[in-house]
Amino acid sequence: MIEACIFDLDGVVVDTAKYHFIAWRALAEELGFEFTHQDNERLKGVSRMQSLEILLEIGGLQFSEPEKLAMAEKKNTLYVSYIEKMTPEETLPGVEKFLQELRDSGIKIALGSASKNAPMILERIQLSGMFDAIVDGNSIIEAKPNPEVFLKGAEELGVLPESCVVFEDAIAGIEAAQHANMYSVGIGDLETLGFADLVIPGFDGYTVERLMKELKAPFLFSKSGKA
Numbered sequence: 001m002i003e004a005c006i007f008d009l010d011g012v013v014v015d016t017a018k019y020h021f022i023a024w025r026a027l028a029e030e031l032g033f034e035f036t037h038q039d040n041e042r043l044k045g046v047s048r049m050q051s052l053e054i055l056l057e058i059g060g061l062q063f064s065e066p067e068k069l070a071m072a073e074k075k076n077t078l079y080v081s082y083i084e085k086m087t088p089e090e091t092l093p094g095v096e097k098f099l100q101e102l103r104d105s106g107i108k109i110a111l112g113s114a115s116k117n118a119p120m121i122l123e124r125i126q127l128s129g130m131f132d133a134i135v136d137g138n139s140i141i142e143a144k145p146n147p148e149v150f151l152k153g154a155e156e157l158g159v160l161p162e163s164c165v166v167f168e169d170a171i172a173g174i175e176a177a178q179h180a181n182m183y184s185v186g187i188g189d190l191e192t193l194g195f196a197d198l199v200i201p202g203f204d205g206y207t208v209e210r211l212m213k214e215l216k217a218p219f220l221f222s223k224s225g226k227a
């Protein structure tokens, strides 16, 4: 029985990839090479330092650890200047309604994100209160596809991994959910995420009942919600 849902943040709840792109591209420009939208795809779900490694590999450049830390810090300062201005309107379509329906039904909700900026983003889009547990880049050691972030989420919620559904837009995130022995729902296209238990384009028009049917997994409703 499904008792909890764990949500990735970037690309599932909000579209922050565009801000990451602007900030990484500015760094690449400063270093004298081009960073494309296609390159940016490789950074989805990847931690900040790993993203920098990929970026430097694209540029064919090498730096010392202190230099890399300074670059990541600079990129983050620019990124934060964008996300600081985020508003609730930037929450992806249908997400808030879906979260509310889960809450009304007594299904527990956790965030499982690699981002160290997750608390600030949730605050800006005014969704912090929807989550019973928040596991982010500040509280994990291992990056996805390691299941740590989701296993911690389940532990904080007090549920077994097999009673959780993970919503993810990144390949590494779906892999992490599978390693954690959780149900996985890919947010995006079938071509990329087809190995997940279910793939949906987004939450717009999605109800908990529809999810339950398509996932072929029963939910344990502890409150009489509208589901």
Ligand code: G6P
Pocket: 010, 011, 020, 043, 044, 045, 046, 047, 048, 051, 076, 113, 114, 115, 116, 117, 118, 137
């Ligand atoms: C998410 C995003 C990645 C990002 C990572 C770290 O997983 O999909 O693109 O690099 O979080 O984010 P942060 O805000 O800590 O730099």
Ligand code: MG
Pocket: 008, 009, 010, 011, 012, 044, 045, 168, 169, 170, 173
């Ligand atoms: Mg993501």
